[in-house]
Every structure is written in C-alpha cells, then in structure tokens.
Amino acid sequence: MGAGMCLHRLCRSVLVLLSLVVMGSGWLQAQAPGAFVRRWLHAGETSAVIYWQLESIEKSARSYVEYGLTAAYGQQTALSGEARLAQFHRLTGLNRNSTYHYRMVNVSAGQESRSEDLTLSTADIADAIHIPAEVSGPPYVLNQPNRHYVLTQNISATGSAIQINGAGVNLDLDGHTVTFGTSSSSMVFGVSLSGQGAVTVKNGHIVQGTPNGYYSAAIGSSQGGYARVISGISTSVHGLESYPVKLFNQNGVDLHHNNIISSVSEIVDRHSPGNDIVRLTQSGAGTNSIHDNLVTEGIHKGI
Numbered sequence: 060m061g062a063g064m065c066l067h068r069l070c071r072s073v074l075v076l077l078s079l080v081v082m083g084s085g086w087l088q089a090q091a092p093g094a095f096v097r098r099w100l101h102a103g104e105t106s107a108v109i110y111w112q113l114e115s116i117e118k119s120a121r122s123y124v125e126y127g128l129t130a131a132y133g134q135q136t137a138l139s140g141e142a143r144l145a146q147f148h149r150l151t152g153l154n155r156n157s158t159y160h161y162r163m164v165n166v167s168a169g170q171e172s173r174s175e176d177l178t179l180s181t182a183d184i185a186d187a188i189h190i191p192a193e194v195s196g197p198p199y200v201l202n203q204p205n206r207h208y209v210l211t212q213n214i215s216a217t218g219s220a221i222q223i224n225g226a227g228v229n230l231d232l233d234g235h236t237v238t239f240g241t242s243s244s245s246m247v248f249g250v251s252l253s254g255q256g257a258v259t260v261k262n263g264h265i266v267q268g269t270p271n272g273y274y275s276a277a278i279g280s281s282q283g284g285y286a287r288v289i290s291g292i293s294t295s296v297h298g299l300e301s302y303p304v305k306l307f308n309q310n311g312v313d314l315h316h317n318n319i320i321s322s323v324s325e326i327v328d329r330h331s332p333g334n335d336i337v338r339l340t341q342s343g344a345g346t347n348s349i350h351d352n353l354v355t356e357g358i359h360k361g362i
Contacts, residue, residue: 094118095163095174097351099316101291102179103262104187104209106234107150108291110316110351111163111174115144118167122146126161128154130176138166145353147318149264149293151234153181184209184231190221198222201230204256210235210263217268218243219251226256226285232263232292240275240298241268249294252280252287257311262291270298276305283308283342293318299327304337310345318353337362 099110109124119142127133136148146163153159159181163174187207190199194208197216201208205227213236214220220239223230230250239249249265252258265277277294279302280287287306294303294317303319306312314337321336336354339347339362349362 094165094172099351100179101262101316102181103231103233104181104183105151105153105155106262107153107159107161107179107181108234108262108316109148109150109161109163109179110146110353112145112351113165119144120146120165120167122148122163122165124148124150124161124163125173126150126159128157128159130160132160132162135164141355142167143353143355145351147293147316147353149234149262149291155181156183157181187231190214196221198251201225201228201254204228204254207231209233210237214238215241215268216247217241218245219247219249221250222248223250223252223254223258223260225254227258228254229259231261232265234262234264236264236266238266238268239277240271243269243271246272247275248279249277250279252278252306253282255282255285257286257288259288259290260292261289264293264295266294267296267298267301271301273300274302274305275300276302278303279305280309281307283310286311286313288313288315290314290316293320295320295322297322297324299323299325302335302338304339305335306337306339308340308342309347310342312339312347312349314339314347314349315351318355320354320356322356335362 095111097112101108121139123138124136125132159179165172184207187209190210198219199221202224204225207229210232215238220237237249240247296303303321
C-alpha cells in the first residue's frame, strides 16, 4: 500500500494523523500553553464557526461549545463523536447584528475543562448579494466581480449548485447546507470555482445527494493560477470517484479550518485517481497551503 493510502477500515483512526503530517512546519512552531490552542473563529451574518486544538494528540478529547446572548449561555452544540486533537463546531440560527458569549469545552474520561468566557459578533455584510433572493438558480451563477455573496437558506440542486465565475468573489454560506447532485449522472459540484482572481468560500456544509458521475466534488476548480481561500467548510460526499475538495492546476490555495469528510466506501481501482480526500495539483512556482483541517473519515488516499 503506497504512501498516502489507507484501507477503509483504518481510515477513521488514521486520517487525523495524516492531516497532521500534511500541516508540516506549523507543528514545529511554539504553541500557547493550555488546552485550547491554535484557536480560529469566523462569524457570519447569522452563524459562526469555532475551531481549536488541544496541546497534544495524547490529550485528544471530545468537545462542545456553550453559547448564548449572556455569560449564562443557555445553548450548546452537539458533543463531538470521537476523541480528537482538533475540534470544529458550527453555530447556526444566531440573531443578526448581535454579540454572543461562548466558551469551548473539552470532554475526556468523564471530566470537562472549559475555556474562559469569549465573545463573537454577527454583522450584516454591507452591499452583500443574497442567495437565492437576488440570484436565480440553481445553478446559482455568481458573476459580479469583487462582490460579497451570502447564502440565506439551505439549497438543493439536481446538478451543480453554485458556480463562481466572477473575479474576486467572496461567498459566505452563513452556516447553511448546500446539497448538490440529487439526480444527476454527470460530473457535478457543490461549489465550482471558475472565476479569475482571488475567490473565497467559507462557512457552510456541502453535501452530495445521490451518487453522481466520476470526479464530482463538494468544491472543485480547474481554473489555475489564482488565489482560492476555503475555510469553515464541512463536507459529506459518498459517490464513487468523488472528492470533498478537488483543485487542479492551482497556485495560491489556502485550505484551512475545514472539517473534511468522505464516506465513499468502495475503491474502483487501486490506481484510481478518485476518492482522494483532498486532490490538489500545483501550477507554476507559487505556494499552496493546507493547514489546521480536521479530517475525520475517508477512503483510499488522504491529501
């Protein structure tokens, strides 16, 4: 079995370790003391993504987040399924233009440890274009350059769901779910990046519907040479030869703070190019970066 490959039965326990190897030099840097390190937060108009890590993989734990409009909290996310080094939680249905208190909670061997009280603020994005109210689809074609687009509800598409054609587009899924390929045998995408110039996609859950044509992907791009920033995304794909993330001929990718999951359960061929959890090919002499991602399930190749 070659480097980067793993048997399906082993993937659930191996892939977090594989993710650490890919992060490379980030793990050689000094880290802050305590049980809540490498913190990251993104707040949208009505949602937020919260990420952190523990001090070491030996201290892996389950976790949840307490949150509310006061320091009394009153709400919490679901307890994560397995003990992990990295923790990823999404808050949805938040009030607009509001400040929330939250704290991170690690759970291990029946004991809980809590972070200090923290705050985040939701805020409307000025001049944002809202999907689906202001964009027809699916597929929803985002073609206005250098504009912010915000998804305001869960959406579903028989084929591809969102196509970004404009340069400099910034798409915030605002914690919503994008379901793509509910009835298509073609190659389809949750979000397709074909625009020139920097493109950002963040803060949402992208799910494959029925199995689709080979090389379908939750997020995909073959237009190389431009910056692609992908963060706060969680994925769920299951079709043969499907990818959570497929980025060909790239130069300037920053893939960070995502929860990447593939539940593909069958390998067509051991030489098959599909079924990678992340497929990234380099174009030119630029820099692509993959760091601080939680990879919890997959098959065949890792990154």
